[in-house]
Amino acid sequence: MWGRVLLRFAAVYVAAAAVWVAFAGFARNEQLLNVACDPTRELWRDVNAAFADYYERQHGVRPFVRQSHGGSGSQARSVIDGLPADVISLALWTDTDAVRKSGLLDAGWETRYPNRSLPYTSTIVFVVRKGNPKGVRDWADLARPDVEVITPSPKTSGNGKWSFLAMWGSVVWRGGTDAEARAFVTAAYRRVPVLDAAARGATMTFAQKNIGDVHLTWENEAHLEVKESGGALEIVYPPVSVLAEPHVAVVDANVRRKNTAAVADAYVEFLYTKEAQELIARHYHRPTDPAVFARHRGLFPELRLERATTLVRSGTWDDVQKTFFAEGAIFDQIQAAGR
Template structure:
């Protein structure tokens, strides 16, 4: 009887200890959600594997990192509306700052990580059909009436906004007037047959549905698109393009509520390490670490990049003028549909 009681007690103790360990693991919230823009799926897949491996080695805990992908503007709205992202890795400063304005990210978030919270930069390039049949080499070529352009909606997509700014700045930074830029961009949007909500959708429209003569897209997305096209597509680098800056940030209100701040901050800091920067370069994002940038320079053709400040004095001014309700894009699109 004593032995049975002791055995039963031991079982209860062991089960209790097991339940305590399991509950403790759940209480530690060893899981993160990265709310990201659309064309970064392959990048984060590899970054997450590398970080989780390092994290387990250092802490002895398996870390799960979930991903949410979509148009950058739509993703920002989802976080504001309650999607519990621990971190956001969106396409534009304005999308991340909209989350700050909603009270979920602390002020001065841009200064909390190196290089203004930019572990990498990118730009917008052209993808064309095999042999470049329309002979498209620079932005003025896209203004011809026989050229059909694929680009996503700048109201929902970071790719769409950067492409819009690239088109506009390609005129104004090379001596054209604001009126010239408006006419040029208006002509192009009149020849956009499909306005997808996000970057990956635009890629499918161009590469798989074979709609359009040229696709305006992120440099990394262009490389992936061409690699998967079995020789049917080519990349063209225009002489100039926009300096695309996809910032990253911790969502303060979420990590404090979930108890994941330390893990989320370690995740973001990992992006600046040389192993992570090598992964970034491998996926054709331009690394900001000087050593890795030098080692991988041959992956990135030289191109003159102009900052968004060449198009507007601040991001808030750019957003209000071009992409807000009733702004320049809405006016262009409404006119083009009449």
């Protein structure tokens, strides 16, 4: 009888699947896991492949590198909750340090690798409609009443945080006071018609739904967005912007448990080699190796880049977070005033 055969088949299939699931729970210590933020997916895919070749040439074994992507803050949360990351490459210092605070990273992670553990930097630039019809050239243009600004919320998005800091800094770094910065940023956020929760949502709003005149985004994302638009969009570099610093760190507690310390270390060291720096430049991230950066000068127009920590008196990221983004801090006050 067909029913009986079908039932037997289903039972065997389910039993096999159950066994597979149960075994899939055993820790996968043989592979590296890089837990990263969203805008670096294509970069890490290429870097991981290059690293596998590089490591195989040196040690004769091919390492296996997996990657996980999500919002910077939620990725940090997942690592704290037990995602077995060997390496984290998050958008913000505060997210990386949150993992240290949970005890998974050793103190002093920031000084362990060259350039304060920064294989590359980036910045926030403008994407505008073709021909720049609204003539957006500098930050001050964002507060003009005829300009609509697209940027994700700094409460939930790394991109949004860097954009906020760039706006604030554009006033302060050119000699303005905090009060002037606040007035400008308040005016600019009034020009935001939709405050998306995540970077990708903001990109959709701007590029696909055609809302807004200028989109604030990572330099590398801006290049992707412009390429995809097929000529409908273009990039504008403001004269000054924030130096975005996505740190890369080894998760010490995890690599000790998984016995992957040596491979993880080789992986992060690899990021500073000429080969990886070239890949980084080709994905429109600014390599920190001066020679490689000089060779790709043409990809990265010159603009004044400033560190976000100069915006608070103590010069620490904890203070940046507390001053601008904490509950009831400046961004919340600006939002409340805008309503």
